[in-house]
Amino acid sequence: MSKRFVIAPALALAAVASPAFAQDSGDFAGPRIAVTGGWDNVQHGGENASGFTYGATAGYDAALGSVRIGPELEFSDSTQKKTFAAGATRYTERADRDLYAGARLGYVVSPSFLLYGKVGYTNAQFTIREDGKHRNDRSGLRAGVGAEYAVTPTVFLTGEYRYSNYSDSYPRNQILGGVGVRF
DSSP states (O other), X not given: OOHHHHHHHHHHHXXXXXXXXXXXXXXXXXXXXXXXXXXXEEEETTEEEEEEEEEEEEEEEEEETTEEEEEEEEEEXXXXXXXXXXXXXXXXXXXXXXXXXXXXXEEEEETTEEEEEEEEEEEEXXXXXXXXXXXXXXXXXXXXXXXXXXXXXXXXXXXXXXXXXXXXXXXXXXXXXXXXXXX
């Protein structure tokens, strides 16, 4: 994933948000997109390694009183990698792209603050290098909790913790921050 893919939307969001800071907060409903980044830790075989994860999320939140519910899709990548020793053999395992499809359920705590939980399907690709190189997809379940703060009616900031558990005992913990736009 190109750094331009992450940096350009973030700069565009900052440019749009700057003149609008004095406006009222949003209602946390409707379509949304966001760029995210943060800490990524993958565990496997008693070993773990951390890196930086970055990506883009798109979703829709329907309003039901103070409750918000809706679907969410995400594409992300990671810099996480670790070299392991298995007997006399050493190999490097690296986390690559991660695709997520799920649902988010939130509660509007105040006009500018939303708390939410999420759950869904995730599919991550890992590259393993030993004598050669092969890619290996792992599917699993993701669950997370987070908060969204409306800076303006259309611009928001997020903070989120999430846990993914992939096949063959690949647990993953992530702590992310993000900036997004509602339409």
